[in-house]
Amino acid sequence: MEQNNKLLIIPLGGLGEIGKNMTVFQYGEDIVILDAGLAFPEDEMLGIDLVIPDITYLLDNRDKVRAVVLTHGHEDHIGSLSYLLKEINVPVYGTRLALGLAEERLKENRVSGYQLMPVRPGDQITLGAFQIGFIQGSHSIPDACGLYFKTPVGTVVHTGDFKIDQTPVDGKLIDIHKFAELGNQGVLVLMSDSTNAERPGYTGSEREVAMALEEEFKDAKGRVIMATFASNVSRIQQAVHSACKYRRKVVVLGRSMVNVVNIAMELGYLEMPEGMLIEAEEMKRYRDEQILILTTGSQGEPMSGLSRMATNNHRSVSISPGDTVLIAATPIPGNETSVSKTIDNLLRLGAQVVYERISGIHVSGHASREELKLMLNLVRPKFFIPVHGEYRMQKQHSKIAEGLGVPRENIFVGENGDIFEFTKDTGRVAGKVKVGKVFVDGLGVGDVGNIVIRDRQQLSKEGILIVVVTLDKQKGVLLSGPDLVSRGFVYVRDSGELMNEAQNRVKVALERCESGKITDWSSIKLQIREVLGKYLNEKTGRRPMILPIIIEV
Amino acid sequence: MEQNNKLLIIPLGGLGEIGKNMTVFQYGEDIVILDAGLAFPEDEMLGIDLVIPDITYLLDNRDKVRAVVLTHGHEDHIGSLSYLLKEINVPVYGTRLALGLAEERLKENRVSGYQLMPVRPGDQITLGAFQIGFIQGSHSIPDACGLYFKTPVGTVVHTGDFKIDQTPVDGKLIDIHKFAELGNQGVLVLMSDSTNAERPGYTGSEREVAMALEEEFKDAKGRVIMATFASNVSRIQQAVHSACKYRRKVVVLGRSMVNVVNIAMELGYLEMPEGMLIEAEEMKRYRDEQILILTTGSQGEPMSGLSRMATNNHRSVSISPGDTVLIAATPIPGNETSVSKTIDNLLRLGAQVVYERISGIHVSGHASREELKLMLNLVRPKFFIPVHGEYRMQKQHSKIAEGLGVPRENIFVGENGDIFEFTKDTGRVAGKVKVGKVFVDGLGVGDVGNIVIRDRQQLSKEGILIVVVTLDKQKGVLLSGPDLVSRGFVYVRDSGELMNEAQNRVKVALERCESGKITDWSSIKLQIREVLGKYLNEKTGRRPMILPIIIEV
Known part of the structure; x- marks a missing residue:
């Protein structure tokens, strides 16, 4: 059983794409799954609601699966957990916010009997052959973690989604000391976030947004309406701080925003002074300049709060001149047009609209090139796998690593399904497992295949x-x-x-x-x-x- | 007939959108149409090939129509000419390149009996009540013009698509003297390009691209393959210059690229040294480092040259390691995903890919905020209509004008169909005419309406x-x-x-x-x-x- 002395790392999702992150760590008879995310459908996947990874490999090896470990609570890391746990019910480890957000989805999808095991950054757990540690990271959601896997052949460091924010809003600095310590002890493999590998320099701190936000609050004459990703708790916290300073009450609208705010408050990730949060119906008791509305729709999603307001179609908010609308998120590629339309419509209704192009109100949650270099230099891995990115981002990240002295043959620009096989001294791609996109359409998981999609494409055009x-x-x-x-x-x-x-x-x-x-x-x-x-x-x-x-x- | 002492300006397309530019200038019994463009369909216009303006107003007033005048040869300014001339056959005035490109389309659409009347920048023509002058501009296509309309109630200046390029590739500086002269004489209305009204500072010169391009040519070990808009003759000229310097032959692939290169060479807008242009079949007689391929597909269009190469599906070019691919155009909003896929695929085939995000190889063809200010200050209009832009761009442009002292009530942030009515002293919106989007699908013009589109939308999703x-x-x-x-x-x-x-x-x-x-x-x-x-x-x-x-x- 020579196989048993080898560490296998198999990405089932997240390479060659932004989304549906899921990676298998296997040593001998033990498998641990890192993240279980979803992807949003591409334009040509007509009518599809979600895309999740094909988990055939896990089903074939279900007896080996020990647990799922989560880096953080974003959909592209937790969104397919419901589908996975329905098939393979194993414990799920993560920080409380990640688990809180995951649980919300599990309940929605009527999964029962799940076991959620909260950990803190700094904790280490043992799962089969693996000692797994959670490292405090920094990202656009609190308590995002990097992870290390100590295995019999050596240590693997996975950064998770990260940037190196020197002034994080929650005061929790990314644990650079731990990355440095691991680097000193010797790291076999580094897997690092490639999202911004094309971007020169450093990514701005969330704190920078705070200042831009405050300016807008200071100048606003009427209501302030801020749309952002529901999961961006730091951004929400900053808005709440500004609201507090300028004596505004906070109204939260939109199902996902309400959910996240509740979970984050309950778990202590979001500070909200007593009496500050009010219901939509109470708004009329206040003057416009006493109101902050937090809502979804920063991506122009047609059914979201902000889109409904922009088309004068929202149950509790009609936009009027005097309102200041802050769109505090960059459009994800593909959403530019719908975001633009939302802005146009809000302007037509007379609102002041502050959006990225004219304000610089957004900073990314992912490390830019100089930060990626720092991470590589801290961890000093023998082997390097750029992850979490489309192919060109992985490629750029690989060039960065090469430039820092990682030998080209030790860098794997891989794709989903690759079996990366490591011993103490060697690393190679040792074959492929079945991977793919499983379409979720309504209640159906996997029942819409390529024939149906092709039919929809022809129907849609002709x-x-x-x-x-x-x-x-x-x-x-x-x-x-x-x-x-x-x-x-x-x-x-x-x-x-x-x-x-x-x-x-x-x-x-x-x-x-x-x-x-x-x-x-x-x-x-x-x-x-x-x-x-x-x-x-x-x-x-x-x-x-x-x-x-x-x-x- | 009080009406007869008033100038009417009626945009039938181009406001609240980038595309299908068409504006009616009417005085008494005379109508002149400025531009006749098309728009590309939005995502939800399933199966639609093109969108053209509704010309009901012109059909109702066909006896008054004297001519079409063109600012330049881009599709969003000439693309609906075929449909217009089939209904109302009047002479078309424009520079030779604009007319050459327009003629290509007229032939394709089997329009006969058209009358193309070439003018030069600096020329003035009389059409009914209008004296119309063509002013040398600068844009991403040679001989783009601004126009002035001298009318009995005053002068209207329309910038056309422009930027203020101090070092244009063809050496033809925008005629700032003419704009200044008109400003001195007194201008009633300025209509100015709003595309980049959100962008601070100045737009880079086409000349800046030349230097970036040359770097790539210098470093390239194998073939150079450049994709750009076929209509960007200046960009093509620069590539040809670089090819010349580094002793490469030029192969032109893709129908629209071949057309434009031929027309531009024929009319003297593109310099191509004798013997430099070769056919695709001749490529094999040369070494890789002696080849420059010019092709379409900078927007990731599925059937274009570059997309076919990227999917290993091109008749005469297979990408191989050693090839350098230059994508010399910014993705138009909505095209980001397809461009990204093309890049990923080219990288997978081993090519070096140089694209905007990592190179800065593109500069816009439209004036940024400081240039827009300069234009406003040169022309010093009494009334201002921001045109050529989506609503938020028009809105930003209006704020710029306000900041420079144009009274708010003299600025019209209008929409298609608005009747802008001017006398010597007054300006107002005096009603609306019927406007709309006419869908072209295959051979059908206007036969696909909202019911059919709604059906396609439902079919596509479910x-x-x-x-x-x-x-x-x-x-x-x-x-x-x-x-x-x-x-x-x-x-x-x-x-x-x-x-x-x-x-x-x-x-x-x-x-x-x-x-x-x-x-x-x-x-x-x-x-x-x-x-x-x-x-x-x-x-x-x-x-x-x-x-x-x-x-x-």
Whole structure:
């Protein structure tokens, strides 16, 4: 069993992408899973709600799985926990905020019997062959951790999502001493956050936002409405501080914002002076300049609080001139257009809108190039795996490591499913396991596959033309129809001529089939598709999905 | 006819959006149309190829239309000319490059009998009540012009798309003297480009790109492949200069790139030394380091040259390690994800990829805030209309003007269809004309409307379930079916149970209809929709389009 003296690290998600982070650590008969995240669907994944990692490898090795350990409470690290625990119920370790946010999701998804094991930064736990330590990090959510895995072949350090914030809002400095200490003791592998590997310099501190925020609070004449990621508790804390200073009450709107604020307050991650938080209904008892509204929608999500306000469609808030709206988050790539529309609509309603492009109100939660260098220099790993990034970010991160002297052959720019195999002295890619994107659509997990998505893509661009043909079972002659029904192709009422001629062409084709003694359905359907496809493309330049349905009576 | 002493300016496109620029200038019995552009479809306009302005107002006033005048040759300024001229054939004035690019499109769209009237920057023409002058501008395409309209009530200056490039690549400085002269003589209205009104400082010169490009050419060991907008002739010229210096031959790939390069060379806008341009087939006669490939795809467009190369799917170029790919254009909002994918794929194939985020290889073609101030100060207008921008850009631009002393009531942050009415002393919004988005889908112009788009949206997210029911004409009883066909909802082969139960529920509903003597089709269809909709939502959490089709034989 030579295999047993080797450490395997297998990313099931999070490489070549931002999202659905999940990594398998395996030594002998023990597996520990680091994070269980989700990804949001890409544009072409039509109708899909969420994407989660394919966990076939874990199901095949379910007896070995000891636990899940969480770096922090963001969706891309905890969002597939419900689906994982339904299959493999093992204890989940993480800081209280991460577990609090995870539990919210577990309840929503009606998972029962879960075991949540709170740890603190600085704690070390033993799980099978692994001694696992949680290192205080800094990120855009409190108590984000880096982790180390002490294994029989050496130590692995995983940074988690991090930046090196010298002035964190909660006062908890990233534990650079621990990273340094591990570096001194000798680290076999470093896995480090590549999100901002393309970005020169240093990432700004959350504290910088505080000053920008305060300026806006100082100048605001009416209500202040701030939208940010619900999970960005530090940003919310700063807004609450400013509200406190300028004597505003705080109203929290939007389900996820309410949830996070409640959890963070309950667990002591968010300070809110007594009596400061009020309900939406109480707002009318205060003047506009006494109000701060915290809401979701910083990404222009159509159903979010801010989008509803922007389209004058919110239950409890109508935007009016005098309102100051702070959008305190950068648009995630792909969301720029919806964010822009939200801003435009808010401006049209007369609000002052402060957004990143004109304010610099946002700083990233991820380390830029100089911080990544510092981390590499602190930890001084023998092997390096850039993680948490799209391919070009991993690639840039690998160049940084090379520039600092990590030998090129010791750097693995890998992809999901790669089996990274380590001994005390060696590291290599030793094969691949099955990985993939599992689509969650409504209640269905994995039931929407590529065929359905391809159909949706064609339907979305060209629509569908349904051709119903009723044949006499005995004689095979046309009893009724062909009936043509269009959805998303043309509006039939405006296209009478086109549809009539299309119907004629189908009739002629059917007569040809009849006289040619062609009776099998697939040949008849093929004929209909060909004749119609050609005609419609000629006339309209489009290729709707043509769906012949043959009924025999 | 008091109306006749007033100047009307009516934007039919280009306000509240980047795209489909078209503005009506009307005085008495004379209309001149400034630009005739298209817009690219937004995400939710599924399957739409192009969007053009609604020209109802022009059709209603066709006898008054004297001409179209063009600022420059970009699609968002010339792309709907074909559709306009098919309806209203009037002469088109513009610089030779703008007309050359426009003509290409007119031929493609089989427009005949058009009259193209070349002018030079500095020329002035008389069209009805208007004296119209073309002012040399600077932008990301040569001979982009600003225009002035001398009218009986005063002068209107329209900047066109511009920046103030002090070192333009073609040596043609923007004619700041003319803008100053007009300012001295007195300007009634300034209409100025708002694209970068959110951007502080000055926009970089195209010349800055030249230096960055040269660095890349100097370092490149193998082929250089540059992707940019086909219309960015200056950028292409710089690449050709660098190629020349480093003794590379030039291969042009991609239909639009080939077209523009040919037109620009023919009209003298692009210098290409004799023998330097070679065909794709000739590439094999040269070593890699002797080749520059110019291609399209800087926006990650799926069918473009660069995207095909990135997916190893190009007819004449396979990417290999050693290739240097320069992506010399910023992603347009909404295209970030596809550009990122292209970069990732090229890196995976081993190419060096130089893109904006890590190189600063792109500069914008539009003036930033300081340049916008300079323009306002040069022209010193009585009234100001920020144009060419989304609402928040117009709004920012209006604040700039206010800051420079233009009275707030003399600034019009308007929208498409507004009738801006001016006399010698007054300006106001005097009503609205019909405007809108006309969708071009394949060969159809305007035949895809909101109903079709809504259907496509539902189809794209949830798919369709077709229920065919065959009834006996006399007795109204079920002869066959119900037959269920799914496209984009579930893959039927994997969902047997769901479909069987769905079929049963429809049967029961039909029996209920029969026993209840419900025979009208719309009631039966409603029943089917309700029963199925409820069942499927319960089981899958989704709401496919349910399309009952009743056949009577």
